[in-house]
Amino acid sequence: MKLTQAQLDHFNEEGWILLENCFSPEEVAVLNAEGEKIYAEDREEVWRETSGAPRTAFAAHTYNEAFRRLGRHPRLIEPVMQLLDGQVYMHQYKVNAKAAFDGEVWQWHQDYGTWARDDAMPAPRAMNIAVFLDAVTAANGPLIFIPRSHKQGVFEAGHDLETTSYPLWTLDRASVTRLAEAGGLVAPTGPAGSVLMFHCNLVHASPPNISPFGRTIVYLSLCHVDNHIRQFKRAEWIAHRDFTPIACLPDDCLAELTAAAE
Amino acid sequence: MKLTQAQLDHFNEEGWILLENCFSPEEVAVLNAEGEKIYAEDREEVWRETSGAPRTAFAAHTYNEAFRRLGRHPRLIEPVMQLLDGQVYMHQYKVNAKAAFDGEVWQWHQDYGTWARDDAMPAPRAMNIAVFLDAVTAANGPLIFIPRSHKQGVFEAGHDLETTSYPLWTLDRASVTRLAEAGGLVAPTGPAGSVLMFHCNLVHASPPNISPFGRTIVYLSLCHVDNHIRQFKRAEWIAHRDFTPIACLPDDCLAELTAAAE
Numbered sequence: 001m002k003l004t005q006a007q008l009d010h011f012n013e014e015g016w017i018l019l020e021n022c023f024s025p026e027e028v029a030v031l032n033a034e035g036e037k038i039y040a041e042d043r044e045e046v047w048r049e050t051s052g053a054p055r056t057a058f059a060a061h062t063y064n065e066a067f068r069r070l071g072r073h074p075r076l077i078e079p080v081m082q083l084l085d086g087q088v089y090m091h092q093y094k095v096n097a098k099a100a101f102d103g104e105v106w107q108w109h110q111d112y113g114t115w116a117r118d119d120a121m122p123a124p125r126a127m128n129i130a131v132f133l134d135a136v137t138a139a140n141g142p143l144i145f146i147p148r149s150h151k152q153g154v155f156e157a158g159h160d161l162e163t164t165s166y167p168l169w170t171l172d173r174a175s176v177t178r179l180a181e182a183g184g185l186v187a188p189t190g191p192a193g194s195v196l197m198f199h200c201n202l203v204h205a206s207p208p209n210i211s212p213f214g215r216t217i218v219y220l221s222l223c224h225v226d227n228h229i230r231q232f233k234r235a236e237w238i239a240h241r242d243f244t245p246i247a248c249l250p251d252d253c254l255a256e257l258t259a260a261a262e
Numbered sequence: 263m264k265l266t267q268a269q270l271d272h273f274n275e276e277g278w279i280l281l282e283n284c285f286s287p288e289e290v291a292v293l294n295a296e297g298e299k300i301y302a303e304d305r306e307e308v309w310r311e312t313s314g315a316p317r318t319a320f321a322a323h324t325y326n327e328a329f330r331r332l333g334r335h336p337r338l339i340e341p342v343m344q345l346l347d348g349q350v351y352m353h354q355y356k357v358n359a360k361a362a363f364d365g366e367v368w369q370w371h372q373d374y375g376t377w378a379r380d381d382a383m384p385a386p387r388a389m390n391i392a393v394f395l396d397a398v399t400a401a402n403g404p405l406i407f408i409p410r411s412h413k414q415g416v417f418e419a420g421h422d423l424e425t426t427s428y429p430l431w432t433l434d435r436a437s438v439t440r441l442a443e444a445g446g447l448v449a450p451t452g453p454a455g456s457v458l459m460f461h462c463n464l465v466h467a468s469p470p471n472i473s474p475f476g477r478t479i480v481y482l483s484l485c486h487v488d489n490h491i492r493q494f495k496r497a498e499w500i501a502h503r504d505f506t507p508i509a510c511l512p513d514d515c516l517a518e519l520t521a522a523a524e
Contacts, residue, residue, distance in 0.1 A: 101435055105472060138400030138449035144473065173363055177474040185473055187400035207469045210367060211406065211447055212439040 001078045001251075011083060015150035015202035016188065022075050023131065023193040027254040032133050034066040035095050035216055045237050053099035059237035060218075061093045066257055071220060074248040076129050079197065084125055084224045087245035091115065091126060091229065092221035092238065098141050103209035105163065107170040110150075111221065112200035113157050114169050119239045120231035124154075126223035130196040133216040135189075141209035142187040143196065143217075149179045150199035171203060179203055222246075263340045263513075273345060277412035277464040278450065284337050285393065285455040289516040294395050296328040297357050297478055307499050315361035321499040322480075323355045328519055333482060336510040338391050341459065346387055346486045349507035353377065353388060353491065354483035354500065360403050365471035369432040372412075373483065374462035375419050376431050381501045382493035386416075388485035392458040395478040397451075403471035404449040405458065405479075411441045412461035433465060441465055484508075 003017070011017045023031075039046060039054040046057045061071035070076070071090055080088055097103065111128060115121040136142045157169035188196055198204070200221070209215050223229075228243040265279070273279045285293075301308060301316040308319045323333035332338070333352055342350055359365065373390060377383040398404045419431035450458055460466070462483070471477050485491075490505040 100439070105470070107472070137447065138404050138451060139406045139447040141469070142400050144401045173474065177362070180474045185399065185401040185475070189400060205472055207403070207472045208367070210369075210467055210469045212435065212442045213447070 001075045003079045003082055008083070011197065011199070014147045016145055016147070016196065016198040018188045018190060019195045019197070020190045021193050022195040023254070025193065026258040028133055028192045030066050030254060030257050031070060031218065032216065034064050035133065038064060038095065039097060049099065049102050049104050051102040053102040054097040055104070056097065057095040059093055059240070060095050061090065062237065066254065067095065067218070069249055069253040069257070070131065070218060072246055072249045073253060074251050076131070076195065076220060077246050077248050080127060080129065080222045083127060083197070084222070087225045088222040089225050089228065089243045089246060090220065090240055091121070091223040092219070092240065094219040096217050096219060098206070098209045098215040098217070100212050100214045101210065103141055103215065105208050106206045107160055107163055107168060108176045108203055108205040109157065109168050109170045110154060110201050110203055113154050115200065115229065116154055117169060118231070118234055119229035121223065121227060121229045123227055124199070124201045125227040126200045126221060128198050128200060129220040129222065130198070131218040131220070132190060132192050132194045132196070133218060134214060135191050136215060136217070137189050138187065140211040140213060140215040141207050142189050143204055143206050144185055144187045145198065146176070146179045146183045146203040147186055148183040149203040150201040154201065155203070176203065263337045265341045265344055270345070273459065273461070276409045278407055278409070278458065278460040280450045280452055281457045281459070282452045283455050284457040285516070287455065288520040290395055290455045292328050292516060292519050293332060293480070294478065296326050297395065300326060300357065301359060311361065311364050311366050313364040315364040316359040317366070318359065319357040321355050321502070322357050323352065324499070328516065329357065329480070331511055331515040331519070332393065332480060334508055334511045335515060336513055338393070338457065338482060339508050339510050342389060342391065342484045345389060345459070346484070349487045350484040351487050351490065351505045351508060352482065352502055353383070353485040354481070354502065356481040358479050358481060360468070360471045360477040360479070362474050362476045363472065365403055365477065367470050368468045369422055369430060370438045370465055370467040371419065371430050371432045372416060372463050372465055375416050377462065377491065378416055379431060380496055381491035383485065383489060383491045385489055386461070386463045387489040388462045388483060390460050390462060391482040391484065392460070393480040394452060394454050394456045394458070395480060396476060397453050398477060398479070399451050400449065402473040402475060402477040403469050404451050405466055405468050406447055406449045407460065408438070408441045408445045408465040409448055410445040411465040412463040416463065417465070438465065
């Protein structure tokens with residue numbers, strides 16, 4: 001699994017790239033079934049919306065076999081090693097539910113803003129992968145990016161502790177407006193099994209999910225091993241401290257579980 | 263301006279139809295400029311979000327020349343006369359702002375549910391036209407329809423007086439889920455100047471606008487003259503009582519104002 005030069009150029013210029021149908025419906029079904037089990041558990045890694053609906057499950061790769069395999073999948077890790085030019089480790093791993101009706105907003109932010117401020121990650125030599133476990137559409141709270149906003153470093157941000165149950169360093173409205181007037185807005189949508197890669201300084205947000213269907217996305221945040229975090233203020237299951245380079249599993253590592261489930 | 267048989271069939275089967283680029287950028291610019299003026303006015307027809315941002319301006323066709331002309335525009339009225347099979351009057355007229363950052367949700371509802379309950383409109387022989395004054399995208403709170411949900415009459419609804427500043431008869435979650443499992447969801451998007459026509463019983467909603475750009479849509483609710491409302495509980499500027507058939511103006515009625523503004 002290698003990205004083409006055109007894909008690399010798009011990522012570097014726009015800050016993101018969408019790969020449709022990276023995973024088969026069967027592979028997605030395994031992950032969805034395991035995600036449901038995790039959300040039903042009462043554990044500290046599972047955060048809930050104000051309503052009680054699941055919002056995010058942290059570090060699922062450390063306590064669930066299917067998500068462990070996804071976190072070492074060559075279709076995800078190899079392109080990231082290409083983009084970050086070297087070996088990578090898992091900085092953060094989230095299964096975000098965006099529950100039907102109750103899934104709340106994520107305000108405008110840069111992920112690296114949080115990693116720099118909270119975790120003392122030295123440089124934005126890190127990135128995100130979003131694996132769609134449901135179709136992402138205009139109707140169910142898609143990610144909204146401001147293209148090219150990743151090229152200007154870390155913006156000023158305020159620590160938003162009120163909007164939702166999850167604390168987030170968010171940009172002010174004037175900055176968001178200025179950036180969007182320059183770069184526009186894009187909401188990459190696609191079928192379940194698609195993969196969206198984006199730069200850790202790309203400014204993004206997502207609206208609430210008012211639809212009657214859940215919209216689960218797995219987020220892998222990967223960091224070059226040389227660029228590991230220096231400060232351990234947040235829980236280990238939020239900002240990981242195992243900087244071992246990820247060794248990929250075979251391409252059929254998830255398909256194997258499909259077969260086992262049949 | 264006549265709809266084709268394929269367009270009529272799509273409307274009858276799916277409950278909606280999108281006509282892209284019905285109005286030119288110049289015509290749209292006139293309406294946007296007039297809309298800004300209206301929102302700046304302190305009048306009872308202009309409702310605001312909890313934040314103070316404009317949410318909707320009622321009856322703009324009765325106090326603004328550009329919106330008066332839009333309300334008698336042949337590109338809108340002629341297709342509706344075709345769909346409703348006869349002469350029509352203006353039941354309601356709204357300019358909805360969905361302001362940048364602050365534009366709030368419209369929960370799942372049927373418009374005819376309100377017209378039947380509040381205004382005693384005899385039958386669903388009425389419909390809506392949405393004229394996009396901005397591009398409507400996945401990023402700025404598009405309308406979300408449940409296709410084919412207009413074929414089952416009026417559903418039970420509760421009077422939601424809490425979610426936003428505007429009271430609305432809304433469907434319960436179980437009904438929305440059941441209908442969407444059958445019909446799916448669709449969020450018709452398109453450039454400014456596009457026109458979206460939809461049946462008054464089509465179940466729809468729209469998410470908040472978290473983007474830094476406003477998203478104004480004009481809603482004309484048109485009713486067959488024989489089907490006029492029988493109960494006058496709501497203000498005249500919300501549910502109109504002038505049942506005179508609309509006489510269309512010439513096709514260049516808005517373009518004239520463009521020329522005048524230059």
